[in-house]
Amino acid sequence: MPTGVYVHIPFCAARCDYCDFATWTDRAHLVDAYVDACVRDVEQRALKPVDTVFFGGGTPSLLPADQLTRILDAIPRANGAEVSVECNPDSVDADKFRAYVDAGVNRVSFGVQSMRPHVLVALGRTHDPDNVARAVDAARTAGIERYNLDLIYGTPGESLDDWSTTLDAALALEPGHVSAYALTVEPGTPMGKDVAAGERAAPDDDDQATKYELADDRLTAAGLPWYEVSNWARPGDECRHNLIYWLGGDYVAIGCAAHGASFTEDGAVRRWWNVRTPERYVDAITTGSSAEAGDEFLTDAARAGEAAVLALRTAGGIKLPLPLADPSRVVSCVDDLGAAGLLERAGDRVVLTRRGRLLGNEAAARLLGAMEQPPSPVGTR
């Protein structure tokens, strides 16, 4: 299984109304110290070469290119490693991309969200849709051929036409990868507060389902079949880093609020996460203590359930029989979900249908219920 590094860059120029990530708009003075800390954190870990690196945020592209590449330089990478950077179309230019490429970045992900200005306003985004095309152009000119466009659908006020326009405009940029997310209102965000106070409409499930289906149709037709519930890619252009999350590989967390996972030989897992604020992260690393804020160990059985529901979100699906579960109960659950049109069998694999992708939680909760009972012992002692 490949391994990866996730680097969290918690700085943004402005905060989007729906965002509940660990990110700050007023910490520019911390950038140098933060980058130093990331570098030191990486060095202290004496990592073996990794297969993927992912700079997420926040807005990694807000960092001066040399700051970002200082961190990247410190991370040992295997040959052909995938190196992704999340970019805001407003904070990139040809120079920055050239610097990225020189440092080894070979994939970027643009936060596009919508190509309709009034939808962007509703999301609290600042960029101009035209900047997206300019940014994609600049990336391609610099030699970055792998790029993703992040889209959001189902924003209240967005019509089906708006969404269709966004999809068309996005596809016109010839991305090899598209992530499309149903707008999710998180409590505590400006949007969440407005919705709770009744000042803003909540997204509508049926509207989002219709838009998901439209997206799936368009993207598939454009040669980007789905490979995870919210991700579509040209075959071969899937994000290898994200596949590590879903298929169960180790990943190292660098930076504040980042999560990591390490697997043991026997399939159990330790999940851990760093302190939430950049200040505390810098403090911890510079004083030589651990930046970890907490962790959890999953037993084999809990991990087996988790592995199944994560894999179920991917186009590869799950393979029967599932480890540590009663095969007859699982088969009966799979058959029920098949009859309800949520799952289909492909050889020894079981995969979500499109309806099943939209009802992924329902399918997963039922599968977990079926996996709860351990298999009955074979024979007697």
Added chain:
Amino acid sequence: MPGLEQFRNFSIVAHVDHGKSTLADRILELTGAVDPRDMRAQYLDSMDLERERGITIKAQNVRLNWAGHILHLIDTPGHVDFGYEVSRSLAACEGALLLVDASQGIEAQTLANCYLALEHDLTIVAALNKIDLPAAEPDRVAGEIEHVLGIPADEILQISAKTGEGVPALLDALVARIPAPKGDADAPLQALMFDSIYDAYRGVVSSVRVFNGTLTSGARLRYVQAKANHDAEEIGVRLPVPTPVAALGPGEVGYLIAGIKDVGQARVGETVTTVAHPAEELPGYRDPKPMVFCGLYPVDGDEYAELRESLEKLRLNDSSFTYEPETSGALGFGFRCGFLGLLHMEIVRERLEREYDLSLVATAPNVEYQLELLDGTISIVDNPSAMPTPNEIASIEEPYVNVTVLTPTEYIGSIMELCQQRRGDMTRMEYLSEERVELVYVLPLAEIVMDFFDQLKSRTKGYASLDYEPIGYRPSNLSKVDVLLNNVPVDAFSTIVHRDRAYDYGKRMTEKLRELIPRQLFDVPIQAAVGGRIIARETVKAKRKDVIAKCYGGDISRKRKLLDRQKEGKKRMKQIGRVEVPQEAFVAALRLDD
């Protein structure tokens, strides 16, 4: 031993809020029965529920000394559901103190209880309370009392239980006007039991009034109705602190402990005599008869055994409610319970939840129906889901009641409209004064059981008062409405209503359920049906989306917990056919309001 002529036995007849408990407090103070240092408000209302609701549920009695006389004050339950208990308390007295709020006037139940007192030949001493309030209209209210009860206005006393003004004069009047009891100390013992409570340490403690003979400590007693013999372990009087005495003679009121563990063996109205010299039974005994029924279910199915235990314990204290096991497809295991009335139902339910820490679902209350089937058999149905299909039924009868409403005249129209909606027939309308009127209706009890009290209160800003008494069964054109979820009937929602209201109920219930039932993987039809004919239909559309959008490194732990909750939630769902329904949806749908 004091002579008969020294005793005065009286009850207080008053409406909720008219100051009965405050007056009792003042009397306890004035007669020196309770030391001011030990005084607390509503001294005689011992249950939390009584204090909170300002009502008396259990009868209490206390012995008082005033001007060389011994007064027995018997505090009666003040609510329509406990009419029989009130009648027994009144039967233990020679007089009644009618207490009326001088600003509000006489209320329907007070009037009903006053008529009851007159039927028992009690002497009525009337007093207007709260004359210290600026809103008091003693002359108008006195005129009203004179009009309806024939008590001369100039004989009506004016007091303030709060300040104590007029209370000594009231006590003097009680002594002067109420006749002393009569009785023969040498005759065989004849004592009336007018209340029993269960005490965890002493067993059943009964309140008794001796009419003839002498109740002595240690005597071998005969309980006539229960057909059982018990030893008088302890007899005593309440001063109000329970104080044992050797004997109670004619005219005396006190308590009796006879080693009984179940109040069902010491019922209100029981006659107590001796095994050695048995006397005749006192008149007026009645078995308590439940009038209102509902299913009680634990919200958490695991609490079924606790609910059964709690019902058993509560029944030690209240033998007038009934229960038997019942199973509902929607609600699981529970009990069908019978109550004297709506308030009684609420009290039992509240005591179960409060004293036994249970969380309960109550189905909509209903009455008991008498059916004649086509094959000639007679059937009693107290549970709508047990109702036979229409093609088996020859006729249905339902209980009717005589309803008396006293109201300020301005609300007459609104009350008449309400009673008409509820299938009422007016039998009388009489003006008590220029401002107040008495309306008498014949109504099906089932209509009152629904939400009649609440409607009456909201239509009259709380000014109207209500009393009702059963007048037997009458034939009715009734329908059973079934509610089907995905074509499977849900027993908890079956109800019996008048044919004209079936559509209304069906429409309301299906609409309510559509809101409450979560979307499933398929369309779920919700239908209301009468005898197989669909009268209303709604659909819960299949859910189309239930998936989290993002699942990356930092989301995995959170997602796992969310799915675990969703998985556990499924276990708590009630399965109605293929439909998963959270228990809360049933609870919410059964709520009567809105």
